[in-house]
Amino acid sequence: MEAFENLHVNAPWLKNLGGVPAHLDYYQGSMYDKVAEIAVNYPRYIAYDFMGGKVRYKDFIRKVDECARALVAIGVKEGESVTICMPNAPQAVIMFYAVNKVGAIANMVHPLSSESEIEFCLRESASVVCLTLDQFYGKFANIRGRVQLRSLILTSIKDALSPIKRKGYYLAEGRKVKKVPANAEIVWWEKFLRDGADYHGPYHVVREAGDPAAILYSGGTTGTMKGILLSNLNFNALGQQIIATNPMFKPGDKMLAVMPIFHGFGLGVCIHSMLSQGGRCLLIPRFNPESYAKLLKKHKPNFIAGVPTLYEALLRLKTLKHVDLSCLKGVFSGGDSLSIELKKRFDQFLAAHNATIPVREGYGTTECVTASCLTPSHWAKEGSIGLPFPDTFYKIVKPGSEEEVPYGAEGEICLTGPTMMMEYINNPEETANTLRRHPDGLTWLHTGDLGMMDVDGFIYFRQRIKRMIVTSGYNVYPSQIENVLDAHELVHMSCVIGVPDPYKMQRVVAFIVLKPDVKVSEDAAREILLAYCEKHVAKYAMPKELHFRDSLPKTLVGKVAYRVLEEEEAKNYA
Secondary structure (H helix, E strand, C coil): CCCHHHCCCCCHHHHHCCCCCCCCCCCCCCHHHHHHHHHHHCCCCEEEEECCEEEEHHHHHHHHHHHHHHHHHCCCCCCCEEEEECCCCHHHHHHHHHHHHCCCEEEECCCCCCHHHHHHHHHHHCEEEEEEEHHHHHHHHHHHHHCCCCEEEEECHHHHCCHHHHHHHHHHCHHHCCCCCCCCCCEEHHHHHHHHCCCCCCCCCCCCCCCEEEEEEEECCCCCEEEEEEEHHHHHHHHHHHHHCCCCCCCCCEEEECCCCCCHHHHHHHHHHHHCCCCEEEECCCCCHHHHHHHHHHHCCCEEEECHHHHHHHHCCHHHCCCCCCCCCEEEECCCCCCHHHHHHHHHHHHHCCCCCCEEEEEECHHHCCEEEECCCCCCCCCCCEEECCCCEEEEECCCCCCECCCCCCEEEEEECCCCCCEECCCHHHHHHHEEECCCCCEEEEEEEEEEECCCCCEEEEEECCCCEEECCEEECHHHHHHHHHCCCCEEEEEEEEEEECCCEEEEEEEEEECCCCCCCHHHHHHHHHHHHHHHCCHHHCCCEEEECCCCCECCCCCECHHHHHHHHHHHCC
């Protein structure tokens, strides 16, 4: 990005930052180097908690170094990709920074993805090594012969637990996990680390800020998964921006890290922003309202971050009735629009539980890691998603153009700044469509989202220009599911929409026209198609309902009129 002082763009928010600096000097090394620096400065501070176990920064870095040595020992080279298909567990965090230390690229994949999605991510990234949980071994066994993995490393949640905790975990969860065959072509986590101890060569590759560091996944304008290549600077800049917009943060402060590590919100905000600044991550492998409430009461975190459905779930819990939340310094919402009504209700909840701060809504895309603007602590406007981060610029343009619209007018949200992605991997056309050089000489990220900016520089999100369903904070692209359904021998045509859901925001519903020669009943067809979807669609994206019709509504030009179906279904939930 050009020097701050040389930028000539409209930035009305600069006069309303309320003490937040407009410009920061960004760390120029790798993510590993930044966290290693923290470990030198705060060696005895806790880096993370996991199921009752605490690990200090000095021990965390030692574990990362052990893992890095083991990666080089099995042949991982600078610039190669290593897939991490894990929930929020210590092994995932350790591996992420170890991959960074050896100069490789961390390919972050949702562990609940379907086999075909995992295969796509492995192929797209050309991953040579993968780390995943033992419970997901079956997925990888089915696709192993079709990808180029040199090593599949398996771990278990118990590997991160004390001996006593291991026994408890096995009785509660571990015994449910299907045993991995003795002849499986895998290496277990603990053996992987032990074997690495015999390697005595170099294993720290010096990487610069602009070097590629991680791949996250998002749907593109066509609904096809896109691998988003992000640099060390992208993540380190985000960490510095998060702290700059939260001056109440102090090293040692605790973040309840429930947002997943394979998502920009979880990896960027909840984990790296904390670890790169001396914070403490309370790692939660999966969200459960009751267990989340227990952790709130036990650990008294200073920061929590989540999607709106998380806050909706907490409001329904009776167990939080008398909990003291005066410990909170920041409560952040992102990943989906926070309704004005939900914000009011949760702000009331916070005040009733002794918190002195409201929910602060943010906005961003995976193409800029995650958040790129945030409601300031000193001034909130109803319905606004806040002001841009330091060194981040927003403009609103006429959709399909680079023409900036007046303040108060709606258009496509565009942004530029130090967290903007490098590219969509293996997809120059989509990259060129999303990263565009404007007449002002800057490259802008076209978000595909509709919004506006007011005269004070506050940003307002209106809706996604791209057709997309948001369920429990996850982005679901209807065309992906339609492609799966339409490929089945029973299906003539399908249309997938999102319908209102009080807990998930939206749930996925599919409308299907069967082929005229189909001989099975609708009930039988429903069972067949749901079983088929389970193999090819991620769990969170699974259609919750299948409706069969003789035909689907069409537009004047012959396209399926999905909005007609949305309007019909909306009436049922009015």
